[in-house]
Amino acid sequence: MTRRILFVTTDQQRYDALGCNGGQVARTPVLDRLAAEGVRYERAHPQNVVCMPSRATIVTGRHVRNHGVWMNGVPLEPDSPTVAQVLLDAGWRTGLFGKAHFEPFLDPFLRQAENRIGVSGTTDLDGAPHRGFEHLEFAGHGAVGLLHHGRWMRAEHPEHLFDFYPVLDMSLEVNTAGGGDSGAPQVHHNPVPRDLYHTDWVADRALAWLDGLDDDEDWFCWLSFPDPHHPWDPPVSELHRVPWRDLDLPGGYPQDRGEREARLDAKGAHWRLWYDGDLVSNYEAPAHWVPATLTADQVREVNAMAHIENELIDEALGRVLDRIGQRGWGDDLDVLYTTDHGEFQGDHGLLFKGPYHVDALMRLPMLWRPSPAGDPAGGAVVASPVGLLDLAPTFCAIAGLEVPEWMDGIPLPRDEAEAAAQGRESVLTEWDSTHPDGTEVHLQSIYRYGLLCTRYEAGTCHDGTEGELFDLSEDPVQAVNLWNDPDRRALRDDLVDDLDASLPPRPVVARRVEAPV
Amino acid sequence: MVTVAEEITIDAPADEVWAVVAAPERQAEWFPGMKTSSVDGNVRTIGTAAGGMLLEEILCIDHERRRFEYRITGPMQFEHHLGSIEVEDVGGATRVVYGQELEPTALTYVLGAAIRDALIGLKALLETGTTSRGWDPGEAAS
Numbered sequence: 134m135t136r137r138i139l140f141v142t143t144d145q146q147r148y149d150a151l152g153c154n155g156g157q158v159a160r161t162p163v164l165d166r167l168a169a170e171g172v173r174y175e176r177a178h179p180q181n182v183v184c185m186p187s188r189a190t191i192v193t194g195r196h197v198r199n200h201g202v203w204m205n206g207v208p209l210e211p212d213s214p215t216v217a218q219v220l221l222d223a224g225w226r227t228g229l230f231g232k233a234h235f236e237p238f239l240d241p242f243l244r245q246a247e248n249r250i251g252v253s254g255t256t257d258l259d260g261a262p263h264r265g266f267e268h269l270e271f272a273g274h275g276a277v278g279l280l281h282h283g284r285w286m287r288a289e290h291p292e293h294l295f296d297f298y299p300v301l302d303m304s305l306e307v308n309t310a311g312g313g314d315s316g317a318p319q320v321h322h323n324p325v326p327r328d329l330y331h332t333d334w335v336a337d338r339a340l341a342w343l344d345g346l347d348d349d350e351d352w353f354c355w356l357s358f359p360d361p362h363h364p365w366d367p368p369v370s371e372l373h374r375v376p377w378r379d380l381d382l383p384g385g386y387p388q389d390r391g392e393r394e395a396r397l398d399a400k401g402a403h404w405r406l407w408y409d410g411d412l413v414s415n416y417e418a419p420a421h422w423v424p425a426t427l428t429a430d431q432v433r434e435v436n437a438m439a440h441i442e443n444e445l446i447d448e449a450l451g452r453v454l455d456r457i458g459q460r461g462w463g464d465d466l467d468v469l470y471t472t473d474h475g476e477f478q479g480d481h482g483l484l485f486k487g488p489y490h491v492d493a494l495m496r497l498p499m500l501w502r503p504s505p506a507g508d509p510a511g512g513a514v515v516a517s518p519v520g521l522l523d524l525a526p527t528f529c530a531i532a533g534l535e536v537p538e539w540m541d542g543i544p545l546p547r548d549e550a551e552a553a554a555q556g557r558e559s560v561l562t563e564w565d566s567t568h569p570d571g572t573e574v575h576l577q578s579i580y581r582y583g584l585l586c587t588r589y590e591a592g593t594c595h596d597g598t599e600g601e602l603f604d605l606s607e608d609p610v611q612a613v614n615l616w617n618d619p620d621r622r623a624l625r626d627d628l629v630d631d632l633d634a635s636l637p638p639r640p641v642v643a644r645r646v647e648a649p650v
Numbered sequence: 651m652v653t654v655a656e657e658i659t660i661d662a663p664a665d666e667v668w669a670v671v672a673a674p675e676r677q678a679e680w681f682p683g684m685k686t687s688s689v690d691g692n693v694r695t696i697g698t699a700a701g702g703m704l705l706e707e708i709l710c711i712d713h714e715r716r717r718f719e720y721r722i723t724g725p726m727q728f729e730h731h732l733g734s735i736e737v738e739d740v741g742g743a744t745r746v747v748y749g750q751e752l753e754p755t756a757l758t759y760v761l762g763a764a765i766r767d768a769l770i771g772l773k774a775l776l777e778t779g780t781t782s783r784g785w786d787p788g789e790a791a792s
Contacts (some may be wrong), residue, residue, distance in 0.1 A: 241700050241702055241704075242684065242698055242700065252699075301756075304728065304754045305757055306754050306756045416756070420754070647762075649756050
């Protein structure tokens with residue numbers, strides 16, 4: 134029997150982006166249908182809340198400490214094992230379309246293989262697969278850059294090259310400039326025609342590759358959409374979908390400034406310092422943007438833009454699934470859908486992401502529609518915790534291959550009974566960052582039985598005694614930090630002990646940071 | 651402002667090393683990812699392997715101290731940039747220190763990794779005569 138896997142990722146997408154997860158804004162009928170036919174995961178967490186470490190976990194099935202990509206800008210080791218290589222070695226065809234980001238983007242001297250592939254316009258690395266993918270075509274968050282989508286725009290549509298928002302400013306810092314109607318950072322009215330936008334381009338390139346495959350081949354196709362990651366600049370032709378002025382503010386956005394700031398003060402020092410513009414610990418948000426200046430209208434407009442992008446992704450995925458169906462491949466197709474990390478999108482009065490281990494960044498959309506010809510799950514919901522590190526083992530299991538020992542995850546469960554049999558109780562997330570000015574932040578988190586516990590290691594803002602503890606059953610928006618609650622002290626200690634017992638040891642030597650992103 | 655610096659020891663006389671470093675138009679011979687380096691007066695124009703360019707002002711070529719200084723002037727905008735290469739005799743061999751001061755700091759890690767590679771390239775040029783021309787996208791595309 135032939136098997137096919139369509140693996141779909143977005144970038145920086147929230148759990149509530151999908152209608153099937155209770156989202157009220159974006160219409161996502163394609164994803165909702167997959168959820169109804171398959172498995173919907175209610176507690177899928179990343180092992181790191183920024184792109185490169187998280188994507189390295191996805192492709193390796195390993196904890197951050199084991200694959201070594203401990204922050205953005207650290208390339209995955211060139212000879213790191215990957216699930217794509219496992220599938221390729223087993224005779225599968227393998228392709229990746231869209232955002233890879235296993236290696237840094239910012240690369241003027243072309244030190245990174247992904248960028249060499251993009252600049253050259255080839256679809257492999259000097260005639261050979263790269264990281265197990267025999268065919269790669271890359272897109273990023275705009276049209277300026279070293280990747281295939283930008284190269285195509287320069288060659289075919291140069292008049293639209295600069296329609297997109299410039300993610301970086303002339304100092305190569307993340308751009309602070311505001312746009313749209315509200316002046317929100319990284320929001321822009323993009324005049325580019327929809328068919329030139331990267332979401333449709335990613336689907337088009339995947340379809341072109343799929344069209345070239347024989348009917349009886351096993352294949353693994355990673356459809357990796359760069360949206361709804363900032364900049365929020367969907368084609369202006371699509372803005373009618375979600376008029377931002379009509380949007381309710383998201384439930385996680387405390388509208389009262391006093392309440393907003395009190396909630397931040399209840400957490401660690403790095404929350405309030407960033408909010409007030411007194412701390413830049415990473416490259417994940419505009420360095421010169423002060424979150425305290427965020428207005429309710431800006432929250433509305435950012436949300437509208439992100440949900441427009443979510444709708445475009447759903448429609449692009451629908452096109453790909455339609456073509457797969459027309460090829461007669463649908464019955465043997467497993468579809469898995471997730472993202473690499475979340476986005477504040479107004480929660481806690483913040484935008485973007487960073488060293489903040491809360492649901493906005495950690496609770497991810499994840500769906501698995503097993504092949505209809507195999508064992509369809511039929512609308513199962515799994516509330517037990519799973520992680521992105523479980524994806525690579527799942528691909529191996531679908532392919533009928535033994536899960537390699539170097540993978541840390543285990544195949545995803547298809548229902549709660551299987552999750553219980555697997556002994557799934559917790560999922561881990563960690564953060565380490567150093568900024569060129571010496572600022573360091575180190576966090577480790579465990580989610581277990583509705584409790585979210587984050588321990589801060591000593592760093593620039595922390596002395597090593599602080600942390601966060603949230604009881605999500607009582608406090609779904611993570612407003613009340615129970616870390617210092619004497620009544621919860623034993624519980625907190627038990628969670629930290631579990632965290633320490635579960636995390637693998639740090640590498641003796643951390644891999645070198647080679648770019649900010 | 652942040653400072654990054656890398657150093658390497660080269661098995662060659664300091665005068666020979668300095669002769670290469672003091673010729674800024676030759677830097678593309680030993681700086682991986684730098685495709686071209688041309689000098690007009692005190693302006694150096696760098697062509698990068700990614701297809702971009704850097705404009706630099708040569709600040710000093712001090713033969714007495716064996717110190718070369720330059721700053722990036724465009725197209726990216728720095729509030730402050732200073733690149734420096736110092737060449738020092740260490741008992742018949744040569745220590746070379748390549749430093750970068752910059753503000754804003756976004757390129758810190760990029761330049762740190764690049765100058766580390768550059769010093770390896772300089773060592774290779776002087777010890778084995780091997781140049782480290784930047785990878786050429788045209789090679790794979792053809």
